Amino acid sequence: MADDIEGAHVSTQSSGDTPPPGSTQFGPDLAEVFGPSQQDGGPELVQLLTPEGERVEHPEFSFDLGDDAILGFYRDMVLTRRIDTEATALQRHGELGIWAQLLGQEAAQIGAGRALRPQDFVFPTYREHGVAWCKGVDPLDLLGLFRGVDQGSWNPADNNFGLYTIVIGAQTLHATGYAMGMQRDGVVGTGDPDRDAAVIAHFGDGASSQGDVNESFIFAASYNAPVVFFCQNNQWAISEPIERQSRIPLYQRALGFGFPGVRVDGNDVLATYAVTKAALNRAREGQGPTFVEAYTYRMGAHTTTDDPTRYRLSDDLERWKLKDPIARVEAYLRRNGVADDDFFATLQQEADDLGHRLREGCKALPDPQPLSIFDHVYSEITDELVAQRDGFAAYLDSFEGAHR
Structure with missing residues (x-):
């Protein structure tokens, strides 16, 4: 796996695309700073597992864990999707006021979440249920927020996972400030893997248009803060498509602020893990911020108050279902004999048990x-x-x- 992500600023334009009006080619000075792949065009995006479940190589990133870890990632994604399904059903039955779905974004969240060390701190938006799962947050704590019986009173120090942020993009400033505090606390660049820490801020493509997010980029670059900006580009800012927000791929915006950006296949949990791990290592070592754009798709609604059929085509959804992040890992496990029917049956029972606990536990949450x-x-x-x-x-x- 790449130890220095500066050499991994890869091109992401799909085959046949042309640069948007006003764009420029990368010059030799930038190639020297950010590595040769930028000048040569490089791979389309970082991918290590195809939608068909086949492992592929990438010149700058690799997955350095074994099949046991992949089994764990698969379990994480299946259970995270079950949390999402149960919460959506609870909202439909009037038990939750609202719910922000993550359907289709499980790989982006689990890959990023499992790349964290215990001392790293997470600043989420309102959709990072999979990252919360990885950090040991009880899903019932999340349901309490959306049920309106918890004002966000759980202690972030228990798991280094901040409270959900409803103000769009505000958490990126919180994350940058916290990262600057880590520098002053002397927990960055010491060489001690049990001490060095980093911060990750999660946000969506819509939030990237907010002033708070761009201000956080400026501060992070100016102070070389140990923060990873992790953008889940699910291509829809509620009903606004990404092409109306940016004339270039989002990851390329990092160049203007003076730090590297990478686009990763957000439906590939192996690639997301590898890229996020490299970015976090870079931050912990004192090399500053990185922008990670996880290119994915929101297969569900923005929230349970949204009707996506009013603004997007069903053909797009069907095409992205073929790239389902859980299905591709299952295809790998089955094709390579890593898991058998007993494994999948046992996991299904675990998901059913989790669903039952969430249904009963949500209804039993006391009013404050x-x-x-x-x-x-x-x-x-x-x-x-x-x-x-x-x-x-x-x-x-x-x-x-x-x-x-």
Whole structure:
């Protein structure tokens, strides 16, 4: 696997595409900085497992784990999809207020999540259920947020996984600031693999158009912050297609800020793992930020309030179903005799058990006491907050039978 991702800034234009108006060819100076593959065109994107489940080689990245790890990735993806399916059904039955689906993006999330070390910190958006799974967050904690019975009070220090962010793109600034703090704490570039840490910020292609995201790029580049910007380009910013947001592939934007970018097949869990691992290693070693664009497709709706049939073609969805990230790993496992029917049957039972736990556990989540929201603002409550709490308590007491 590439130790230095600077040599891995690869071309991603598909066969027959022409550069958009106003674009320029990479000159020799940039080729010296970012490696020869940029000047030569290079592979279309980083891919190590084809949609048919065949292993392929890449000149700059490789998957350095064995089949046991691939079995683990497959299990992660299957169970993550089951979480997504159950949560969607719970919302349809009125048990959740809303749910942000990840259908089709399991490989991008599991590959990135399994590349993390325990000391790395994750700043997610609102769709990173697979990354949360990898970091040991109980899915019921996620359901509590979307059910409205948890104000995000679980302790991120338990698993180095930040709270879901609804304000689009804001988490990239949080991530960059946290990464700068890691530098000052002396946990970057020490050479100790159990100490050196990095930050990863997850966001979507739509968020890449936000000012917060671009501001975070500037700060990360200026301070050489140990942060990986991981963009899941699922090609739809709700109903807005990616071609209306950017005239060039998103990963190429990193050039303008002074750090490398890579586009990876986001439906290939092996490639996503390899690229993210290299980017995180680069950050931990003190070499600064990297932009990873995981090129994938949102096979579900943006959220359960969205109707994607109103703005996209069914032919596109059917074409991307052939690239399903779970199906391609299953094809590899079966073709190479890595897993048998007993394995798949056992995993199906585990998924069923998880689904049952989520259904019953979600309905049993207790409603919070209204005044408890004041307990999770500061470690020590302030006089101003006490006054606000007392005023709210008096308001609640004005209602007959109020519970607080």
